[in-house]
Amino acid sequence: MTPIVSEEYKQKKRQEILQSAHVCFAEKGFEASTVDDIVARSKLSKGAIYNYFKSKDEIYLALMEGQTNDSGSKFAKAIAERETSLEKLNYLIEAYLDNDPNDEENIGHAIVHYEFRLYSTRNPKLKDMLTKRYRDFFVSLLTGIIKEGQAAGEFNKELDPETYADIFWAIVNGATLQATILEDYHYKHILREMQSIFLEKLSSK
Amino acid sequence: MTPIVSEEYKQKKRQEILQSAHVCFAEKGFEASTVDDIVARSKLSKGAIYNYFKSKDEIYLALMEGQTNDSGSKFAKAIAERETSLEKLNYLIEAYLDNDPNDEENIGHAIVHYEFRLYSTRNPKLKDMLTKRYRDFFVSLLTGIIKEGQAAGEFNKELDPETYADIFWAIVNGATLQATILEDYHYKHILREMQSIFLEKLSSK
Amino acid sequence: MTPIVSEEYKQKKRQEILQSAHVCFAEKGFEASTVDDIVARSKLSKGAIYNYFKSKDEIYLALMEGQTNDSGSKFAKAIAERETSLEKLNYLIEAYLDNDPNDEENIGHAIVHYEFRLYSTRNPKLKDMLTKRYRDFFVSLLTGIIKEGQAAGEFNKELDPETYADIFWAIVNGATLQATILEDYHYKHILREMQSIFLEKLSSK
Amino acid sequence: MTPIVSEEYKQKKRQEILQSAHVCFAEKGFEASTVDDIVARSKLSKGAIYNYFKSKDEIYLALMEGQTNDSGSKFAKAIAERETSLEKLNYLIEAYLDNDPNDEENIGHAIVHYEFRLYSTRNPKLKDMLTKRYRDFFVSLLTGIIKEGQAAGEFNKELDPETYADIFWAIVNGATLQATILEDYHYKHILREMQSIFLEKLSSK
DNA sequence: TATGAATGAGGTTTCATTCAT
DNA sequence: TATGAATGAAACCTCATTCAT
Numbered sequence: 001m002t003p004i005v006s007e008e009y010k011q012k013k014r015q016e017i018l019q020s021a022h023v024c025f026a027e028k029g030f031e032a033s034t035v036d037d038i039v040a041r042s043k044l045s046k047g048a049i050y051n052y053f054k055s056k057d058e059i060y061l062a063l064m065e066g067q068t069n070d071s072g073s074k075f076a077k078a079i080a081e082r083e084t085s086l087e088k089l090n091y092l093i094e095a096y097l098d099n100d101p102n103d104e105e106n107i108g109h110a111i112v113h114y115e116f117r118l119y120s121t122r123n124p125k126l127k128d129m130l131t132k133r134y135r136d137f138f139v140s141l142l143t144g145i146i147k148e149g150q151a152a153g154e155f156n157k158e159l160d161p162e163t164y165a166d167i168f169w170a171i172v173n174g175a176t177l178q179a180t181i182l183e184d185y186h187y188k189h190i191l192r193e194m195q196s197i198f199l200e201k202l203s204s205k
Numbered sequence: 206m207t208p209i210v211s212e213e214y215k216q217k218k219r220q221e222i223l224q225s226a227h228v229c230f231a232e233k234g235f236e237a238s239t240v241d242d243i244v245a246r247s248k249l250s251k252g253a254i255y256n257y258f259k260s261k262d263e264i265y266l267a268l269m270e271g272q273t274n275d276s277g278s279k280f281a282k283a284i285a286e287r288e289t290s291l292e293k294l295n296y297l298i299e300a301y302l303d304n305d306p307n308d309e310e311n312i313g314h315a316i317v318h319y320e321f322r323l324y325s326t327r328n329p330k331l332k333d334m335l336t337k338r339y340r341d342f343f344v345s346l347l348t349g350i351i352k353e354g355q356a357a358g359e360f361n362k363e364l365d366p367e368t369y370a371d372i373f374w375a376i377v378n379g380a381t382l383q384a385t386i387l388e389d390y391h392y393k394h395i396l397r398e399m400q401s402i403f404l405e406k407l408s409s410k
Numbered sequence: 411m412t413p414i415v416s417e418e419y420k421q422k423k424r425q426e427i428l429q430s431a432h433v434c435f436a437e438k439g440f441e442a443s444t445v446d447d448i449v450a451r452s453k454l455s456k457g458a459i460y461n462y463f464k465s466k467d468e469i470y471l472a473l474m475e476g477q478t479n480d481s482g483s484k485f486a487k488a489i490a491e492r493e494t495s496l497e498k499l500n501y502l503i504e505a506y507l508d509n510d511p512n513d514e515e516n517i518g519h520a521i522v523h524y525e526f527r528l529y530s531t532r533n534p535k536l537k538d539m540l541t542k543r544y545r546d547f548f549v550s551l552l553t554g555i556i557k558e559g560q561a562a563g564e565f566n567k568e569l570d571p572e573t574y575a576d577i578f579w580a581i582v583n584g585a586t587l588q589a590t591i592l593e594d595y596h597y598k599h600i601l602r603e604m605q606s607i608f609l610e611k612l613s614s615k
Numbered sequence: 616m617t618p619i620v621s622e623e624y625k626q627k628k629r630q631e632i633l634q635s636a637h638v639c640f641a642e643k644g645f646e647a648s649t650v651d652d653i654v655a656r657s658k659l660s661k662g663a664i665y666n667y668f669k670s671k672d673e674i675y676l677a678l679m680e681g682q683t684n685d686s687g688s689k690f691a692k693a694i695a696e697r698e699t700s701l702e703k704l705n706y707l708i709e710a711y712l713d714n715d716p717n718d719e720e721n722i723g724h725a726i727v728h729y730e731f732r733l734y735s736t737r738n739p740k741l742k743d744m745l746t747k748r749y750r751d752f753f754v755s756l757l758t759g760i761i762k763e764g765q766a767a768g769e770f771n772k773e774l775d776p777e778t779y780a781d782i783f784w785a786i787v788n789g790a791t792l793q794a795t796i797l798e799d800y801h802y803k804h805i806l807r808e809m810q811s812i813f814l815e816k817l818s819s820k
Numbered sequence: 821t822a823t824g825a826a827t828g829a830g831g832t833t834t835c836a837t838t839c840a841t
Numbered sequence: 842t843a844t845g846a847a848t849g850a851a852a853c854c855t856c857a858t859t860c861a862t
Contacts, residue, residue: 028327031236034856045823047860056857111326117386118320121312122233131388166383166395167402174379178371181322183336190371197372201402209841209844218846240832250848255833438737441646444835455844457839466836521736527796528730531722532643541798576793576805577812584789588781591732593746600781607782611812619823619862628825650853660827665854 014052017042018066021059026108029115030060064116067109068133075141085149086199089168093195096172100187101179110180139165146202155202164202171198219257222247223271226264231313234320235265269321272314273335277342284346290354291404294373298400301377305392306384315385344370351407360407369407376403424462427452428476431469436518439525440470474526477519478543489551495559496609499578503605506582510597511589520590549575556612565612574612581608629667632657633681636674641723644730645675679731682724683745687752694756700764701814704783708810711787715802716794725795754780761817770817779817786813 020041024033035056039046053059075092082088101110120126142165149155171194179187225246229238240261244251258264280297287293306315325331347370354360376399384392430451434443445466449456463469485502492498511520530536552575559565581604589597635656639648650671654661668674690707697703716725735741757780764770786809794802 029236029324031234035858036856039824046858047823048821050858051821107326111323114319114382115323118316118323119234121316121386127386127388130386134387163391163395163398166391167399170379170383170395170399171376172379173382174375174377177319177378177382178375181326181332181335182339183332186368186371190368190375193368194372194375197402197406201405210846215846239830241830251833252835252849253847256846259833261832439646439734441644445837446835449845456837457844458842460837461842517736521733524729524792525733528726528733529644531726531796537796537798540796544797573801573805573808576801577809580789580793580805580809581786582789583792584785584787587729587788587792588785591736591742591745592749593742596778596781600778600785603778604782604785607812607816610816620825625825649851651851661854662828662856663826666825669854671853 010052013044013048014062017044017049017052017059018063021063022112023108025060025063025112025115030119060116063112067113067116068130079141079145085145085152085154086203088145089149089199089202090195092168093172093191096176097188097191099176101176102185102187107180110176114177114180134169138169141165142168149202156204159202168198215257218249218253219267222249222254222257222264223268227268227317228313230265230268230317230320235317235324265321268317272318272321273338277338280346284350290350290357290359291408293350294354294404294407295400297373298377298396301381302393302396304381306381307390307392312385315381319382319385339374343374346370347373354407361409364407373403420462423454423458424472427454427459427462427469428473432473432522433518435470435473435522435525440529470526473522477523477526478540485551489555495555495562495564496613498555499559499609499612500605502578503582503601506586507598507601509586511586512595512597517590520586524587524590544579548579551575552578559612566614569612578608625667628659628663629677632659632664632667632674633678637678637727638723640675640678640727640730645727645734675731678727682728682731683748687748690756694760700760700767700769701818703760704764704814704817705810707783708787708806711791712803712806714791716791717800717802722795725791729792729795749784753784756780757783764817771819774817783813 017038021033021038023041024037027033028037035046035049038056038059039049042049049059053062075095078091078095079088082091099106101107117130120130139162143161146155146159146161146164150157150159150161172191175187175191175194178190179185222243226238226243228246229242232238233242240251240254243261243264244254247254254264258267280300283296283300284293287296304311304315306312322335325335344367348366351360351364351366351369355362355364355366377396380392380396380399383395384390427448431443431448433451434447437443438447445456445459448466448469449459452459459469463472485505488501488505489498492501509516509520511517527540530540549572553571556565556569556571556574560567560569560571582601585597585601585604588600589595632653636648636653638656639652642648643652650661650664653671653674654664657664664674668677690710693706693710694703697706714721714725716722732745735745754777758776761770761774761776761779765772765774765776787806790802790806790809793805794800
């Protein structure tokens with residue numbers, strides 16, 4: 001039984017479905033989106049979709065898995081290429097500044113992302129997994145940078161790197177969330193100001 | 206002729222329903238919660254619930270309305286009683302520190318609150334209304350305090366009060382959100398550190 | 411246990427309920443009318459209505475019973491007072507001409523009446539009862555008049571009185587039904603023309 | 616890509632549903648018939664029915680639309696084939712004589728038809744539409760025949776064709792209604808007698 | 821693999837009737 | 842008797858999933 005279609009073909013279809021689903025979830029939320037909505041957006045039939053995913057839940061999970069993976073690997077490399085810790089931090093902030101949820105394109109992502117995080121709250125395993133990923137990747141990334149900066153004399157050695165890693169992400173998430181749920185939020189302006197406060201503190205004596 | 210039950214009785218019933226609904230929404234989310242879930246939580250029958258609310262949606266909205274109102278009025282008075290701007294700010298932070306979403310009791314509120322804000326994102330009128338409330342009450346409250354502090358020489362006069370009001374709420378929301386979606390988040394520790402950064406900046410020469 | 415309120419009082423209340431119900435049934439039909447609709451129209455409470463009628467069905471039946479009774483006794487006396495058969499027939503037609511369903515006031519009655527007749531179709535006992543009433547009263551009334559007219563030489567003796575009684579009522583009902591279900595129906599004009607055809611035939615040689 | 620079932624297949628299913636619904640409506644009336652009743656009558660599932668019709672109301676409307684269309688087109692052609700106006704009129708009557716509501720088969724149609732007409736009374740748009748159809752088709756058909764007969768010298772030229780068209784349909788509907796709501800009604804006998812009166816008048820000098 | 825018609829459990833809502841006051 | 846809040850069976854409709862083709 002050799003597969004009739006290539007693995008690539010199948011991966012492409014999967015991605016198409018995930019993208020259609022993402023648009024639906026952004027527009028109406030996970031539960032309010034029906035499989036028929038997803039079918040209507042994609043160019044596939046309902047039966048076809050169930051060839052690629054066992055259930056609507058699985059589409060959601062696959063989508064979130066992809067999203068989480070993406071946001072990670074996007075950074076890792078870019079960070080490694082910057083020289084100083086300051087440059088690395090600034091790069092990160094810059095990346096989020098480009099992510100302004102006031103832009104049509106990004107708001108859907110943000111909504112779906114936060115909804116998924118809230119949803120994960122009710123699934124202990126998922127919550128654990130996402131917490132682990134937060135610590136192992138996002139916090140780890142930041143503590144790495146901060147420690148490097150402290151070693152290089154750029155940053156205040158007395159500050160606890162883990163705490164400031166958490167603060168960094170709280171700031172970014174706080175600004176993004178506000179921009180997502182509020183109308184005409186001055187996302188960039190506020191994020192920049194927060195950046196300057198954060199860096200000032202980190203660089204203090 | 207005369208009403209058979211008092212107005213208070215009816216208000217009490219409404220509140221009972223809202224509370225039962227709140228528990229359900231916190232546990233399973235709005236859409237995943239069924240009216241039967243709410244019925245099971247409350248001691249009422251399905252029909253009785255529809256005597257007090259026209260639909261499940263209306264229960265949700267009433268619940269959120271109440272929540273938003275509460276969180277507002279809770280502060281206004283307390284703030285007015287403090288003397289200096291610093292005390293006022295500290296009081297606010299203190300209130301949020303008591304709100305640690307790691308506590309069983311608070312996490313439900315937080316989840317439902319954020320889910321509602323995300324949900325409002327798809328309802329322009331609602332989004333506008335909540336944005337307005339954010340500006341008219343929450344931002345206004347903070348700019349008031351900051352300006353007062355600037356006038357009194359407590360705070361740096363060159364900082365834009367509005368921007369720092371937005372920053373304040375971004376910080377609080379960022380920390381709360383992280384605590385809500387992450388396991389074992391050091392909410393209090395992080396929020397306190399952010400407080401000190403924020404106040405340091407505000408008080409800077 | 412002497413009754414607290416007089417029998418008259420109770421009869422008056424019953425009539426009030428029946429009238430309210432009639433308006434509702436005319437507006438929305440029997441099944442689409444809710445007990446709450448009837449409550450809203452009447453000045454009574456829901457509980458009170460159930461003191462006077464065991465069920466919504468019973469209200470309907472009582473209403474129809476009343477209607478059927480009314481339409482009968484209204485005629486009987488008036489007929490007896492006319493002299494010739496022609497006068498009697500003309501009186502009857504005249505009564506129906508006044509009943510123009512294009513008038514706001516009458517259309518409700520007509521709708522409810524025909525709906526009830528159609529409804530009775532599914533209840534053999536009711537259908538029998540109403541058929542009996544039709545024959546014993548309405549047909550009988552007409553055959554009486556026609557026979558009288560034949561005896562008096564006014565009407566053609568060769569026509570079968572029963573058949574012409576049936577025709578008379580078919581004509582009246584046909585015109586009334588059309589006026590009920592059609593917009594801007596020339597009820598009076600058509601009924602008058604039918605009257606002239608009918609009488610012409612009856613009086614023929 | 617290619618539809619999995621033919622358009623005919625789907626039309627056949629639609630018809631099956633409509634027929635099942637018709638039986639139910641005839642037996643219990645529109646409002647008293649539940650979707651489950653229709654499901655039980657048809658061999659389909661509830662969901663399947665909602666694939667073909669958006670709501671119970673729509674089934675009703677589709678059914679009535681079909682009924683009205685049928686009764687129209689049935690005649691148009693047959694009429695055109697007859698020679699004289701008298702033949703045409705007689706053909707029409709003959710068709711209604713075959714429609715005796717005393718026959719099990721026809722009474723259901725009659726009940727549902729009249730109930731629908733009464734129902735349409737509460738829906739101004741529907742009432743207008745049906746009135747228009749009555750005038751544009753049924754009245755028009757008759758006035759055409761009568762004028763033709765007048766032109767050919769068959770019918771009395773002084774009678775108003777429109778009035779006599781209305782009378783014709785009032786007679787047919789009157790007899791049909793009586794046969795529908797009464798037990799053992801001599802439908803054919805009465806309709807024939809009415810036919811002879813009508814034609815006699817029309818042909819009068 | 822692909823299609824979309826079919827399934828039916830389960831959701832929301834209505835409303836006739838009851839009953840404590 | 843009168844009130845109207847409470848009840849819960851039963852109605853309509855949705856939609857994730859299956860399956861014959």
